[in-house]
Amino acid sequence: MKLSPHSSPAEPADLLIRMHNQVGAAVDVTGHYRQARWYCHGCGESSEFPAEDIVSFTRRKANDHAGQCRAAYHHLHR
Numbered sequence: 001m002k003l004s005p006h007s008s009p010a011e012p013a014d015l016l017i018r019m020h021n022q023v024g025a026a027v028d029v030t031g032h033y034r035q036a037r038w039y040c041h042g043c044g045e046s047s048e049f050p051a052e053d054i055v056s057f058t059r060r061k062a063n064d065h066a067g068q069c070r071a072a073y074h075h076l077h078r
Contacts, residue, residue, distance in 0.1 A: 009041055017059055021069040029055065029062050038062035043071035 009026055017029040025042025036058040037047040
Protein backbone atom coordinates (compact mmCIF):
# COMPACT_ATOMS: atom_id res chain seq x y z
CA MET A 1 0.00 0.00 0.00
CA LYS A 2 1.37 3.39 -0.97
CA LEU A 3 1.69 5.73 1.99
CA SER A 4 0.63 9.32 1.48
CA PRO A 5 0.08 12.31 3.75
CA HIS A 6 -3.49 11.03 4.11
CA SER A 7 -2.69 7.41 4.98
CA SER A 8 0.17 8.37 7.27
CA PRO A 9 -0.28 12.03 8.31
CA ALA A 10 1.71 13.59 11.12
CA GLU A 11 0.35 12.56 14.50
CA PRO A 12 -1.41 15.35 16.40
CA ALA A 13 -0.31 15.93 19.99
CA ASP A 14 -3.69 14.76 21.33
CA LEU A 15 -3.93 11.58 19.21
CA LEU A 16 -5.58 8.75 21.13
CA ILE A 17 -6.25 6.15 18.42
CA ARG A 18 -5.34 5.84 14.75
CA MET A 19 -7.09 3.35 12.51
CA HIS A 20 -7.28 3.10 8.73
CA ASN A 21 -10.23 2.99 6.37
CA GLN A 22 -10.78 0.42 3.60
CA VAL A 23 -8.11 1.95 1.33
CA GLY A 24 -5.58 2.92 4.01
CA ALA A 25 -6.44 6.55 4.79
CA ALA A 26 -6.00 7.39 8.46
CA VAL A 27 -9.00 7.86 10.75
CA ASP A 28 -7.85 9.63 13.93
CA VAL A 29 -9.51 9.81 17.33
CA THR A 30 -8.19 12.85 19.20
CA GLY A 31 -8.86 14.66 22.47
CA HIS A 32 -8.92 13.03 25.89
CA TYR A 33 -10.99 10.44 27.75
CA ARG A 34 -14.13 12.51 28.34
CA GLN A 35 -14.01 14.67 25.21
CA ALA A 36 -12.90 12.91 22.06
CA ARG A 37 -13.62 13.40 18.36
CA TRP A 38 -12.74 11.57 15.14
CA TYR A 39 -11.60 12.75 11.71
CA CYS A 40 -11.15 10.78 8.46
CA HIS A 41 -8.18 11.87 6.35
CA GLY A 42 -9.67 10.05 3.35
CA CYS A 43 -13.04 11.76 2.91
CA GLY A 44 -12.82 14.60 5.43
CA GLU A 45 -15.83 13.44 7.46
CA SER A 46 -15.65 13.93 11.22
CA SER A 47 -17.66 13.74 14.43
CA GLU A 48 -21.04 15.41 14.23
CA PHE A 49 -20.56 17.09 17.58
CA PRO A 50 -16.81 17.55 18.14
CA ALA A 51 -15.44 16.78 21.57
CA GLU A 52 -18.71 15.70 23.18
CA ASP A 53 -18.31 11.91 23.49
CA ILE A 54 -16.18 9.82 25.80
CA VAL A 55 -13.46 7.95 23.95
CA SER A 56 -15.20 4.54 23.91
CA PHE A 57 -18.23 5.92 22.00
CA THR A 58 -16.02 7.97 19.69
CA ARG A 59 -13.83 4.95 18.96
CA ARG A 60 -16.89 2.89 18.02
CA LYS A 61 -18.18 5.60 15.65
CA ALA A 62 -14.74 6.06 14.06
CA ASN A 63 -14.36 2.31 13.59
CA ASP A 64 -17.80 2.07 11.97
CA HIS A 65 -16.83 4.85 9.58
CA ALA A 66 -13.42 3.30 8.81
CA GLY A 67 -15.08 -0.03 8.03
CA GLN A 68 -17.25 1.55 5.35
CA CYS A 69 -15.18 4.43 3.93
CA ARG A 70 -13.31 3.82 0.69
CA ALA A 71 -12.17 7.41 0.13
CA ALA A 72 -8.50 8.21 -0.31
CA TYR A 73 -8.10 11.87 -1.06
CA HIS A 74 -4.98 12.45 -3.13
CA HIS A 75 -4.10 15.87 -4.49
CA LEU A 76 -2.85 15.43 -8.02
CA HIS A 77 0.00 17.74 -9.01
CA ARG A 78 0.09 18.95 -12.61
